[in-house]
Amino acid sequence: MTGQPVKRSYAGAALDYLGARYVGVGPEECSYTIQAIQIPMRDGVELAADFYKPELPDKQAPVGLIMIQCCYGRGAGISFPNARVFAARGYQALFVSTRGTYGSGGTFDPGSNEQSDSQDIVVWMRQQPWYPGSFATLGPSYLGYSQWALLHDPPSDCVAAVIPVGPHDNAWHAWGTGSFRLDRASWSDMMSKRDAERGSFLSRLSSIPGLSFLQSSELEEAVAGLPLEASLQKYFGDKAPWLFEYLKHPNVDDAYWTSRRHHTALERVKIPILLVSGWYDTFTTQTMHQFKYLRARGVNVSLIVGPWTHVQGSGLYSMPEIMDFLAEHLAKSGKYNRSPARVFISGSQEWRSMPTWPPATRPTTLYLQGNRGISSERPAQDASPEETFVFDPLNPTPIIGGNQMSSGGRVDDSAYADRSDVLAFTSEPVSEDIEVLGIPTVHLIHASNPPFADLFLRLSEVDAQGVSHNITDMYRALDPSRDTSQPLKLDLQDCAHRFRVGTRVRLIVAGGCFPMYARSLGTAEDRLRSDKTVPQKHTVTVAGGVSQLILPVGAAV
Template sequence: MIDKLSRPVNLVTARRSTTVTTTVGAFLLIAMSAPFVCAADFVVEKDVMVAMRDGVRLATDVYRPAVNGKAVDERLPVILSRLPYNKDGQAKAARYYATHGYVFVAQDTRGRYKSEGVWHMLTDDGPDGVDCAAWIGKQPWSDGKIGMIGTSYFGGTQHAMALAGAPELKTVIPVDAMANMGRQSVRHAGAFELRFWNWIFLNAGRGSNASKDQGTKDALTEMASQRFAYLDQLPTRRGMTPLRLSPEYEDWLVSAMEAGPNTEFWAQNNIVDAPEKYKDIPVYLVSGWYDSWGGNNTANFMALTPTIKGPVYMIMGPWIHGQQTGSAHGQVNFGPSAAISDQWAWRQEWYDHWLKGIDNSVGKADPFKTPVRIFVMGTGDGSKDVKGRLQHGGFWRNENEWPLARTQYTDFYLQPDGGLSQDKAATKKSVTQFQFDPKNPVPTIGGNVSSGNDILLQGAWNQKGGSHVWNFQEPIPISARNDVLVFQSEPLAEDLEVTGVIEVRLFASSSAVDTDFTAKLIDVYPPSSDWPGGFDLNIGDGIIRGRFRESLKKEVLMTPGEAYEFTIKLYPTSNVFKKGHRIRVDISSSNFPRFDVNPNTGEPLNRNRLTKVATQTIYHDADHPSRIVLPVIPASQP
């Protein structure tokens, strides 16, 4: 399919000289001097102010197909994008769909950029989405059918609208979408993902109400430039930083960092706990093995598939956040087949089928042949590419379900000597201890992050320090730290595919009343001519905050010295550990700044003033079989 937008387009801008007011049902459209942008094959009406049920008006752009610069009269299906990142950035996608038989509508969400009102984290996007859809459905250019598009936050606005049940909504393609925020990806098993601290510090002065005053914007911009210094002063408290100048952002951040349990605070977009609220429409879930929302993407698939008729489809690639058109990230190359080269055309195929009723490749050919399509990583030759990246490789495979029905859940036990084996340790009592100092946390080197913006590395990296890791500058392996316990297998005799959800079941105790335990799965490459020191490739990680060991809904402090079993959920993956490689599990108590650091004091979340060094005890004996449970996929029969 040829993208018409690859050619130059001459735009002519005209403005209405009058004010047009039209009442449509309960919704008021006020287009005051709304500019038109015209080209031969599309026209754009900019900054249409669409009123919500409470009178707040949201800035909206409408892109329509045109012939010789005049909008077509035909009623057409609509592709809708509702986002907090400035609707003007949707121009390329909008022009594509407007020149391929759709009306494209882009809207600034409440309190962002040109829209009125006060921003709140997703909680207004259900009702606002319903009101926006109702207005769209009554326009002369709309046939009443809406499909949604968007990534991350505006993947989340798709979920919000589907959960709110907008009648006009007919299909969604949420990419790396915000969901289940009290479970993982924001409040993560009790810990807080600091990428959202970073998001707030950056966006409080970008497109916010506060940013409309230049002096206030300057103060917030200066604050954002000093994020490393503010990280050293965590926790962030109300009124104590320039964030107070943007009160809705400060309020959400501090409230979120204090709201540990998975309760009503996190109810918006909680699909896993209430899938029956989701509208029964075709859903295509998109994410990546290294994306911050990857675990929630697979969890949503598992929750929605038995609940709605859908159909529900899912694709998982070797991608970081929003990078489906890429095939490499961090220090790793997955091969050219990993990328989706045309990000708009494959979506159009889905929209054409469900919004226009076209009999096409949906249900017949990739990437729509089966409900699940996954990229199995790890079949590359391990050499360096021309940019010095590890060629980890991989291939695409279609599946009918998730998790895979043929999965063999296999225990690999932590051994007293640092080994990792399918045999349980035979000793009656065996422990390894380390000290966790909150003032010297284990640094984050890659992983399932987004909104990293200088403080976090995304994706696949050799677990080794250097100038690229701001809080671990020395070029030494992370395994050299005394607060990282390493358990690894012998070199594998055969390739081993691991595809699915991964858990570490850890028996541990602490001298503290509250602490964290972390786990990381690593594919250990042996030394080679290209990698004389080998390559320790991060595959997935996770954390558990001690006070949430029993439930994500209730805090229960620990008894110092008492052994508990902790379940640490790692992000899902699909990776072949090749013959000669080792499977490695790193256990520690911090992963910063991926997660906030537990002060080990038991003080209320985000209100601590003190820190304590904790002595951590990891058990690995017959009575305390600490282990990682790997979803092993049997080798295909010849």
């Protein structure tokens, strides 16, 4: 079923004008029409879509076609940065709702159908009279995941892709640390209420990605409840059944995840790709992996990383670059005159262009000291031998800022240093600028009693006023059978930060990061299905310099 094309309304034109000013793109070139259509899939399901057609002078063809797949609806808020802004500049755009969402038939099962459905959309597009012979894909977050699913088997007529904050591997995000990432519960709650757009204004707001802080305290209580799975089951009932499938499959290599992992796309794709991320995005680790892997293969891939959270990194602050990228690789009417990597350096608060990421660096070792110090001087063998703390599962160490789904970012995390369940190793003020570019690594001689425990590490900066701000971090559920006489080698997330003269380096060591990850209960029982908890005493050995923070330091600045 296909509707009649509808001209853009005056209200829509006003929204587009104000939105374009906000994202910093040039003036419009035309208006456009929107046509509601249904796209048949191979199994008989039909997907709802809107086709945006620019209103151009006679005989002037659109400059290109953009395909977008989205599970968050097709309303003005989500369609502006993904379709409307391009349609007003001469592009056709096909904006498709994911199976089981917002008018599309079938059942929503996150990540499982995008690979086949996206191929069917392409087959259908090729049969349309308006199809120009090639297309690009675009969209952030889940929309980016849908692009990787398509690129698992890249169509020959797909000529470019713009993928902001987009994961390619759902298993990696859910279970890559060994502990379940609990933003899958808050995201599932949002998606289980996706019909809220027909409800109250508040419920409509709560369904917008990035605004999950409007969710009820009942979900917070459910996430904090034990046993975790049973507590979530009580809250969700028969809603969000996919969440409980996630919980059943902690092994990322389980066959369940096969259709939800698209590393094969990184191995096969050859087209130009623009990646956008933020240092505090939920999927930064995956985006950086994508760039490095594609770059090593010789793919024409570009990277932008700003001081952004997930929502901020979704393309809103990089629209001029996206326009230039599409002008070169789709419209064939311009050039993307930017370096392959453009990153924001926190501390110095500057953007820097680079031929690749990470740049050449030298490892600089800082040693953890007794009395919770950290220094370039190796401590003596007979120095204070160890530092300890206790993690209590019933009062878990909270997450403060960082790479959260709907909030987080760079924040004041000074409170960590005042907690008894945290070790905050802090240096003296640095005497010269230190620029960290890449992945910091921690070598840690660590033991826990009982051995069932997790580690959360964070690199922060303490300013001259004694206020600490986060830079990068990591999380890992530890192997209880590990050899504790050997150092754990733990990589933090990529970062770009300059420690200015007078600031101090801080390494946070904790046993939890709640409610970002399901906490360790301290027992051999399943952390998702047990309510038995045991506090865990963590011991970090520092004597002789066996525990170290290794920073990738750039050339003198």
